[in-house]
Amino acid sequence: MTDLIQTTVADGVMIIRLNRAEKKNALNREMYHGMNKALEKASIDEVIRAVVFAGVPGTFSAGNDIKDFMTIAEGGALPSETRDFLHQLAAAPKPTIAAVDGLAIGIGTTLLMHCDLAYASPRSLFRTPFLDLGLTPEAASSLIAPRLMGDQRAFALLVLGDAFDAQAAREAGLVYQITDHPEAEAQAAAARLAQKPPEALRIARDLLKGTREDIRGRLGQELEIFAERLRSSEARAAFAAFLHR
Template sequence: MSDDHILVEHPEAHPGVMVIRFNRPEKKNAITTAMYRRMTQALHEAGNHQAVRVVVFLGTEGCFSAGNDLGDFLDFALNGGGGQPAAFEFLQALATIEKPLVSGVDGLAIGIGTTLNLHCDMTIASPRSLFRTPFVDLALVPEAASSLIMPRLMGHQRAFAMLVAGEGFPAEAALAAGLILKVVEPEAVEREALAMAGNLARKPPHALKITRNLLKGNGDDVLGRMDEELVHFTAQLRSAEARAAFEAFMRR
């Protein structure tokens, strides 16, 4: 059932912490439209729920997320879907939530499985993790304001290697680039991520919010770049070269 592909655990399970967990391991946690909508709903719930002070993103054993479900992309390309993709609404919610975000990555983190972490305040990963954004290979362009955030974070050369050349960054390379905070063994990823989140949840909330806002700035540039990327992304989704790239991928 698609409702089970995103599991949301409320603060009753982890005091002060909401967990959003990818749970589609048979498809390497590829994200469908329904999954984006559930995550967007969860982020809005977290933003409005006083008991939630921190949000944690987790995947399944050996896989964080393989990115967007290409079947959804192909359907959009073939049928010319109207309106903005559900992924964009999720990214807007991700970029504007005023509570700390933590992520724990074990295994594949592809496409939005990588760019999601750019909006997290602390990310840990296992040694077997791989961060990769093959947008150009699929005749697409970056999203999640990654074209703005990545060069700021890791410099032009590394950002170009990831976003344009499509090179994969193993955990140690991601650590050196500043994409993640630290590397822990696979069995410790969830435990460490929840411990980090629990520590943040126990801090004075108003001081925490102010300090996070000071670090992140007003975010208008991030939202503006998301809008700019969306124009190109949706145009490319409908392009002949993207359709050909999706069909070639699906034939593999």
């Protein structure tokens, strides 16, 4: 596993840690690949009963690496690593929990919409500045967010680009609990889940989540639109401004 994505397994819980602190955990192709492989392992390893996503102190993720976006804008294809991870995340057969401390931008926020639980520190900040970059929502967030938080809050987050502090995120249903120790709380919840009868856990979770066919369909639709938008003149201008600020 890449050093940018670190995994550990203990007591039935896999921790997937985003570990690119010098870039505020901006996700690149290598990191998407690492997370995808980790989720693949978790899905088939009977020892692993739950998964925790964590970052580094002060940062969960600053979103996608803009340099990777620029590569696509200049004629490259949308990386298969990104597509594979998002579909793997949406279909994850075991509980996924997020521990957020600090920045959760773009995919750092939309990833949480697929998690069964999310814990956040009081200093956490959630924002999806897609339109500011000439882009559109991703990770099936255009479908999940209105269901989760209602149309107006979803619009404020995904389109207006408003930042949600930890309290606003909790009120919107994006976060389950605000705590000074989000990773410890997330690991404790995962450990509790790991002790439950696995078949009953799977059935209960599937009942809550449903078939997820609509989510997979929206994922594909959004990815096509997102790839087109990455090559738009609006996006290229926004990326150039970001890199030269």
